[in-house]
Amino acid sequence: MSEAKAIFAGGCFWCMVHPFDQQPGIHSVISGYTDGHVVNPTYEQVCSGETGHTEAVEITYDPSIISYEALVEIYWQQTDPTDAFGQFQDRGDSYRPVIFYQNEEERLIAEKSKQTLQDSGRFNEPIVTEIKPVAPFYVAEDYHQDFYKKDPLRYKASSGPREKFVKDTWHAE
Template sequence: MEEKAIFAGGCFWCMVKPFDTMPGIKRVISGYTGGHVPNPTYEQVASHQTGHTEAVEIIFDPQVISYQELVNIYWQQTDPTDAMGQFQDRGDSYRPVIFVQNEEQQKIAEQSKKELEQSGRFDQPIVTQIEPAQPFYPAEDYHQNFYQKNPLRYEMEEAGGRTAFLKDHWSK
């Protein structure tokens, strides 16, 4: 049995590896969702004219890894206090969103967000959105598994503020 989870947290290149390496993950696909243009290209999404957000679609085995565990991993990859981008990636196509597939995912995501808000881990409001899943369009092949294909460029992307922020907020 397989289930899907869709998360947006800035550049999709940086959102693949944390999930891809976990037991129970079948595939992590970089792509676009939440917009009004069918089958958008990277260039169209980057123009900020399609309404799409860069995201990852995770196909997982819920017998091995739960949706709750995936949400917990998600929070630890993002700045949930930044509504209009993540780290050096700015604009609506990089906004943090949990796209839920069903009522159960909605409840888990909302409860998890509430717990994060109450944790005191961040001194600003948690602004990550929780929205119903919309059609997901896989990105071009060169975006898939980017951290494996282009490790140096991936490290540069990670170094753009993400690594330091995550270490500062999640290593406690």
């Protein structure tokens, strides 16, 4: 069994776990923080906006079953790639959308996918999701892990605007 990791930031990490967790070849989806200047930040520190971190998910997957390219495509369909200042009801720097790459191949896949999405005409605004080199990833507190399973009612309430956007944008055809 081969194993690789991918890190994506797309707003609230609670809402980013479920779409990946349901895919074949995914071993784990961990909620955490990345791209900031504070080591081992807490949720409260990240929410303060003073750590530079964004909420993200670290996906461990089997590349012989699901490709990095497929993960990037799933990612696009979970976010509003035209909103650099948060996602849906979650606003601020800690909710910014970012695809983190670990090598040149991943960078090229992400950049090509972003350009394809821009050229598709699906969105009237520019695609502003950042594509950046991977930064240290810090695992979030236990109560954030698998939140959609632990507190389905609260998860449903928090994911509503995202789910409507995804349905209207990707499944309306």
